[in-house]
Amino acid sequence: MKKINKKEVLQIAIKKQQELTENYTQRVSDMKADTFSRNASASQTEDRHSNKLDVLQALEKELDFAQNELNYLSQLDITEENANVSPGAIVVTDTLTFFIGISTDKIEMSGTTVVGISTKAPIYANMKDLQKNDSFTFNEKTYQILDLY
Secondary structure (H helix, E strand, O other): OOOOOHHHHHHHHHHHHHHHHHHHHHHHHHHHHHHOOOOOOOOOOHHHHHHHHHHHHHHHHHHHHHHHHHHHHHHOOOOOOOOOOOOOOEEEEOOOEEEEEOOOOOEEEOOEEEEEEEOOOHHHHHHOOOOOOOEEEEOOEEEEEEEEO
8 A cells, every 4th residue: 555645645734724724814804894894884783793793703713723723733743654643643544544633624645535633633532652553443433553654
């Protein structure tokens, strides 16, 4: 089985995270403009303004989280081969291939789907520190680690 290029996976994950961060930045900017516009009609109530502030605060939290995840990915060291499941590892199992970094949309690489997972993900707790040929169970499914690097 051909190994997936970790550097390419990381670059794609960073690009996806940058796009997400840019999307949240734009949404926060738009919401600020809408929330604090001086052109509010007399019919607008204090409740509407309060609701907009709540949405703005939620978007700002999501933006902050996305930026922190992007910073984490940018600092992730993938230069070493991983002997055990840890951040930066590619974990090839009998059913799925994982990239240990942050939770991401699926990444397609040379016909293989790579699932990005965070070290905070429940499945990570079940595979943390395992090695090639070990197995782990998550949601009543057992995974065999076929390769790890």
